[in-house]
Amino acid sequence: MASDRHALRARKEPRQARAELTRERIVAAAAHVFAEHGYAAGTTNRIAERARISIGSLYQYYPNKDAILLELVNRHLDAGVLAAKEHEDGDEPESLEAIMRGFARATIDNHLDDPKLLQVMMEQTPRTPELLERITEYQRERVAATRDLLARHPEVRVADVDVAAQLVVSTIETVVHQLVAAPRSVDVRRLEDELVAMVTRYLTAA
Amino acid sequence: MASDRHALRARKEPRQARAELTRERIVAAAAHVFAEHGYAAGTTNRIAERARISIGSLYQYYPNKDAILLELVNRHLDAGVLAAKEHEDGDEPESLEAIMRGFARATIDNHLDDPKLLQVMMEQTPRTPELLERITEYQRERVAATRDLLARHPEVRVADVDVAAQLVVSTIETVVHQLVAAPRSVDVRRLEDELVAMVTRYLTAA
DNA sequence: GTCTATAGGAAGATAGAC
DNA sequence: GTCTATCTTCCTATAGAC
Secondary structure, three states: OOHHHOOOOOOHHHHHHHHHHHHHHHHHHHHHHHHHHHHHHOOHHHHHHHHOOOHHHHHHHOOOHHHHHHHHHHHHHHHHHHHHHHHHOOOOOOOHHHHHHHHHHHHHHHHHOOHHHHHHHHHOOOOOHHHHHHHHHHHHHHHHHHHHHHHHOOOOOOOOHHHHHHHHHHHHHHHHHHHHHOOOOOOHHHHHHHHHHHHHHHHHOO | OOOOOOOOOOOHHHHHHHHHHHHHHHHHHHHHHHHHHHHHHOOHHHHHHHHOOOHHHHHHHOOOHHHHHHHHHHHHHHHHHHHHHHHHOOOOOOOHHHHHHHHHHHHHHHHHOOHHHHHHHHHOOOOOHHHHHHHHHHHHHHHHHHHHHHHHOOOOOOOOHHHHHHHHHHHHHHHHHHHHHOOOOOOHHHHHHHHHHHHHHHHHOO
8 A cells, every 4th residue: 555655755745735725726716706706606616717727626625615615714713813812922911901902903904804705704604503613612712711811900890701701802803893894984993992992991990 | 364354445455455464474474484494595485385375476475585585674674773763762861871771772672582583684694785775774874863862962971973873883783683693692681781881981981 | 636517406486377 | 366387597516538
């Protein structure tokens, strides 16, 4: 078995690298197509066409359409977790307002990256069990991290830290999402200021 | 449903009344089917079946599937506007906190009515131009009414009333929506308290 | 491993009888 | 006015050649 394995260095790596590249092309194409046409009209044929491979090849890399979408959602959530972590792991002496601003900014940036795609993912996605699972886990993770942060921070005056964490995370996430989705709305920076002010005052009120 | 009323009075009215009843049956059936199966799997055939009319008859009352959905969305938004109006038109001497609680309570009630259906309408609906138009108008209306209320209320201390109104409406609406959609979450009443506290403190802070 | 061509199936909408 | 039966369209997913 695998007797042709001992070639010069590796025959396997280049293949995997090529395959990885193809997967990347598919994902990039899917992002573009979903953002432009929505989920239903973002057909696998269109995705394959944009990735400049055939529909047959596409199905060799992903078992079905939802798997491609799930990959996109996973990447977005991973980026969100990563961005949030950066601020959480910083030095603690930051003011609560600075921390909240970091949260808001990171969330906004992550959504501003490709608003159309995000909207499609949030609003038109079929709620498969895997996807729901992933989103729930993400929420749980964010709330838990925020709760710990609030519990440790000296400025926080709120009674129930669990409820507060849930409210703050939910508020920042959904408000940002809605504001980004509605491009007609007022100045984003201005609203970021007010959002930060609101949650900060809430958390530090006597 | 004994409507064999060949009254002397009118020949037209009974027919219209019958038609109105049928429309009502269709809408009720659609609400049930969408809530149970989602939008895509909530087929027109299923709706007709539940309304106990044939698919052909259904298409005599609504031109297509999206028109039925639009009817449902319209009813929900109308209920929302109505509930909000009740509190706005009340006597002014109410405290700001009482007003905000009224908003939150009304929003929660309106969503609690049929959470599943709401979730489907918010998340799986195809964003047709008519629907987007209707939602935008609803938002604009709510924000405008809230802005006027804030501008008149003596407790309000916030600098920019327009931005504040947008933030408050957006926060209450989206947070409630998310919380209702996620039935695993904490006590709804408890979170209502915190939500009200948050926006009230924000609006009245020095 | 990649392709073309198409099977397979679902669902929205319509035709035409009664 | 209501029904049944069906048409049309479209898209996912697969088969099979190269």
